[in-house]
Amino acid sequence: MTVQPIEFPGLTAAASLDLLRQHAPLVHCLTNDVVQAFTANTLLALGAAPAMVVDPEEAAQFSAMADALLVNIGTLRRSQAEAMLAAVQAANEAGTPWVLDPVAAGPLAYRTGFAHSLLPLRPAAIRGNASEILALAGESALGRGVDSADDSSLALSAARKLATDHHTLVAVTGRVDFVTDGERIWSINDGHPLMTRVTGTGCALSAVVAAFCALPGDRLSHVAAACKVMARAGRLTAADVRGPGSFAVDFLDRLYTLQGEQLQ
Numbered sequence: 542m543t544v545q546p547i548e549f550p551g552l553t554a555a556a557s558l559d560l561l562r563q564h565a566p567l568v569h570c571l572t573n574d575v576v577q578a579f580t581a582n583t584l585l586a587l588g589a590a591p592a593m594v595v596d597p598e599e600a601a602q603f604s605a606m607a608d609a610l611l612v613n614i615g616t617l618r619r620s621q622a623e624a625m626l627a628a629v630q631a632a633n634e635a636g637t638p639w640v641l642d643p644v645a646a647g648p649l650a651y652r653t654g655f656a657h658s659l660l661p662l663r664p665a666a667i668r669g670n671a672s673e674i675l676a677l678a679g680e681s682a683l684g685r686g687v688d689s690a691d692d693s694s695l696a697l698s699a700a701r702k703l704a705t706d707h708h709t710l711v712a713v714t715g716r717v718d719f720v721t722d723g724e725r726i727w728s729i730n731d732g733h734p735l736m737t738r739v740t741g742t743g744c745a746l747s748a749v750v751a752a753f754c755a756l757p758g759d760r761l762s763h764v765a766a767a768c769k770v771m772a773r774a775g776r777l778t779a780a781d782v783r784g785p786g787s788f789a790v791d792f793l794d795r796l797y798t799l800q801g802e803q804l805q
């Protein structure tokens with residue numbers, strides 16, 4: 542059945558953002574070495590609370606206390622995989638939602654196998670670029686590294702399949718972001734190409750998706766709101782900066798000051 546994406550309403554995104562600022566969810570981030578500080582600063586700017594607790598024993602303890610968990614495989618190594626599995630297991634036992642960012646899944650065997658092994662462990666959501674989502678769904682993709690070489694529209698059916706097969710939500714991002722539970726599809730046509738020239742915008746978005754997954758209410762809508770907030774803040778920032786360096790700084794200020802009306 543062909544289901545057409547529907548543009549996600551800014552008003553709904555604004556309501557989710559309000560809720561996020563009220564709840565200030567504690568987000569346990571098991572993420573890659575490149576984006577630690579940018580991810581923590583992004584969450585703080587929006588009003589969530591990040592913590593990177595990485596030892597396997599402590600990670601398991603902490604993911605049961607946190608409001609959400611992020612698992613990002615960007616610089617995966619064996620010792621970290623152990624902590625991720627322990628954290629996911631503890632999160633599941635505690636009913637804590639967790640989000641998978643399958644960074645560079647596809648061309649690299651170890652991380653791709655690990656990402657696949659996480660799929661039956663019931664992620665609340667998966668957020669990746671088009672090449673990553675295509676690869677995770679077992680379809681051919683052009684990605685060679687952490688950046689997408691495929692347009693997000695080409696990964697929409699892969700996203701729906703992943704969501705259906707694993708009873709999860711999938712956000713596939715790029716020129717247009719799509720968020721689906723396999724049936725409904727929200728599209729977010731915002732953002733700016735400059736966002737791909739600053740490392741960590743996608744990884745930070747996945748942490749923000751985790752934060753929004755902690756909120757009460759319709760989770761699909763909250764995940765779409767996470768994408769909308771980041772893309773709109775990115776677009777507003779890009780209109781006013783000289784390049785990637787000033788973007789990275791101004792983007793945090795934008796997130797901090799972002800008002801509901803600016804999402805509409």
Ligand SMILES: Nc1ncnc2c1ncn2[C@@H]1O[C@H](COP(=O)(O)OP(=O)(O)O)[C@@H](O)[C@H]1O
Binds near residue numbers: 714715768772
């Ligand atoms: N060509 C583009 N035009 C506008 N926004 C984009 C574009 N590519 C990516 N974005 C935005 O950049 C952010 C990160 O997405 P993406 O680049 O797909 O993630 P990743 O860094 O994991 O590859 C998202 O908010 C997305 O909407």
Ligand SMILES: Cc1ncsc1CCOP(=O)(O)O
Binds near residue numbers: 615616644744
């Ligand atoms: C450059 C790099 N290498 C391994 S992880 C990483 C960061 C990727 O960040 P993003 O996917 O958000 O662009």
Ligand SMILES: [Mg+2]
Binds near residue numbers: 687740744
């Ligand atoms: Mg990127």
